[in-house]
Amino acid sequence: DQQVKQNSPSLSVQEGRISILNCDYTNSMFDYFLWYKKYPAEGPTFLISISSIKDKNEDGRFTVFLNKSAKHLSLHIVPSQPGDSAVYFCAASESEYSGGSNYKLTFGKGTLLTVNP
Amino acid sequence: KAGVTQTPRYLIKTRGQQVTLSCSPISGHRSVSWYQQTPGQGLQFLFEYFSETQRNKGNFPGRFSGRQFSNSRSEMNVSTLELGDSALYLCASRHEGASGNEQFFGPGTRLTVL
Numbered sequence: 301d302q303q304v305k306q307n308s309p310s311l312s313v314q315e316g317r318i319s320i321l322n323c324d325y326t327n328s329m330f331d332y333f334l335w336y337k338k339y340p341a342e343g344p345t346f347l348i349s350i351s352s353i354k355d356k357n358e359d360g361r362f363t364v365f366l367n368k369s370a371k372h373l374s375l376h377i378v379p380s381q382p383g384d385s386a387v388y389f390c391a392a393s394e395s396e397y398s399g400g401s402n403y404k405l406t407f408g409k410g411t412l413l414t415v416n417p
Numbered sequence: 418k419a420g421v422t423q424t425p426r427y428l429i430k431t432r433g434q435q436v437t438l439s440c441s442p443i444s445g446h447r448s449v450s451w452y453q454q455t456p457g458q459g460l461q462f463l464f465e466y467f468s469e470t471q472r473n474k475g476n477f478p479g480r481f482s483g484r485q486f487s488n489s490r491s492e493m494n495v496s497t498l499e500l501g502d503s504a505l506y507l508c509a510s511r512h513e514g515a516s517g518n519e520q521f522f523g524p525g526t527r528l529t530v531l
Contacts, residue, residue, distance in 0.1 A: 334519070343421070343507055343522030344460070389460060404473050405450075405520065409459035 303327045304392050306408035314416055319377040321411050323390030326371065330392040334405070335364060335375050338387045347388075348375070380415045387412050419444065421523035423508050429529045435496040438526045442489050442510030448472075449491040450520060451483060454505040463506075466491050467513065495528075503530045 305324045313319045323333075331352045336344035350357040350364045350373065357364050363376045377384055390408040422441045430436050442449050450473075451463040462475040466485035483493045489510075495502055505527050509520035 336522075341524065343509070343524050345522070346519045349519065391460075404462050404465065404475070406462065407452075407460035409457075 301326075302409075303330075304390055304406050304408040306388075306390055306411050308411050309409070310412040310414070312414045312416065313380050315382055316379045319375075319380040319384065319413055319415065321375040321377075321388050321390075321413065323373045323375075323408055324371060325373075325392050327392070327394075327406070328371070329394045330406075331395055332393045333364070333366060333373050334391045334393070335362075336389045336391060336407075337384075338389060338410070344389055377413075380413075382415045382417050385413060385415050421508055421510050421521050423506075423523040423526050425526060426524065427527045427529075429531065430498050431531050432498055432500060434498050435494065436498060436528060438493045438495075438506055438508075438528075440491045440493070440508030440510075440523060442491070442508075443512075443521055446510035446512050446521070447489050448511045448513050449485060449489065450509045450511075451491070451493050452507045452509065453477075454507055454525070455503075460507065463493070498530045500530050503528060 303326050334349040335347040337347050338344040348359050348362045348364050350366050355366050366373045387410040389410045391405045393405050424439045448467045450465040452460045454460045464483050465473040469485045480496045485491045505525045507522050507525045509522045511520045
């Protein structure tokens with residue numbers, strides 16, 4: 301049972317354009333969402349997060365949008381750069397605050413983003 | 418601050434053997450989680466340890482076990498290895514009590530079962 305779904309295994313965009321990565325979830329208890337980026341031979345690195353009380357969070361070129369009613373979130377990268385080429389994982393948690401048994405992160409299967417020069 | 422370290426980085430074992438993987442969290446982080454990454458399933462949660470106690474567990478068979486030491490270092494053990502256990506095993510640590518569930522990942526141990 302895939303509670304966090306990233307339906308696009310791969311995405312290819314031109315440098316300078318917008319990259320939009322999508323994520324859907326089914327568990328209504330999820331309260332906090334994160335995006336991680338992973339390069340080959342490295343562990344995932346945290347990119348940006350959003351709490352369910354917000355619908356948008358921005359950090360430089362990265363913006364995450366959350367639509368709770370649709371159980372959908374998206375990551376926008378503008379402008380895209382070749383160094384952004386990596387696998388992007390969407391993750392969800394039942395609690396924003398660490399501690400306790402609700403902490404566990406549930407990840408999607410990832411989307412491979414390729415930004416072409 | 419040094420990041421999360423995992424040893425060994427690569428490991429080759431045969432079916433039926435057992436394996437132990439090690440993880441050293443970021444200094445001051447007492448929570449350590451383990452994940453399995455495979456091409457077909459993405460990152461799947463194995464378990465989380467905090468203060469030497471397993472606090473949360475994913476849906477993996479009992480062949481997968483772990484422990485945490487008083488210095489927060491953690492080990493993960495897989496017994497009676499199967500071909501399907503070939504994967505990248507990732508360890509992540511975080512600071513308990515901080516807002517935001519940001520975990521910091523190590524580079525992983527690539528396990529190949531022949």
